[in-house]
Amino acid sequence: MKTEPTLILSEEDIKIKIKRIALQILETCLEDESIVIAGIEKNGATLATLISEEIKKISDQTIVPVRVKLDKKNPLQSIEVSLESSAYENKSLILIDDVLNTGSTLMFAAKHFLEVPLKQFKTAVLVDRNHKNYPIKADFKGISLSTSLNERVEVNFESPARAELV
Structure with missing residues (x-):
């Protein structure tokens, strides 16, 4: 029996979470x-863009955007980054994804960035599901959500933006 998705974050909720992050x-x-x-494609990159836009509204600091592409089903494959490592060396880097589930995607992307000396490294997610198999945490998160392993969280940034438990 398939159940209807449960709305966990409305478009307005997501905007508030993005501003807070x-x-x-x-x-x-x-x-x-x-x-x-640095946003992990696809939804992490979208979230990174939205967070960057919010930062630009309230600060003069330069935002250096980076897109991170990796195969989420096989994260040991090569990781593509849209910027040379020298551009983020000795800088503060925030790695962003939409949902932190087991931590594998964030962990393998983090490994790539930690091979370069950074001033500081932090992570941000919209939804933290608390099912980590890897030793990584979200430094900034919109919401922590306890779910069963059978459930899925889907974030959709199309209008109206929403996050649902499926």
Whole structure:
């Protein structure tokens, strides 16, 4: 028996969470001239863009956008990054994805960035499901959600934006 998705975040809720995450990032990177915002494709990159736009509204700090592409089903394959590593070396870097489930996607993307000396490294997610199999946490999160392993969280940034438990 298939059940209807349960709305966990409305479009307005998501906007509020994004603004709060942006403020937390700014607070953490207050002394930095620029902040590297790395979004994991596809939804993580969309969330990273929305957070970057929010930061730009309230700060003069330069935002350096980075797109991270990896095969989520086989994260040991090569990771593609839209920026040379020298561009984020010794800078504060925030790695962003939409949902933190087991932690594998965030962990393998983090491994790539941690091979370069950084000023600081933080992670941000919209939804933290608390099912981590890897030793990684979200430094900034919109919502923590306890779910069963059978459930899925889907984030849709199309209008109206929403996050649902499926």
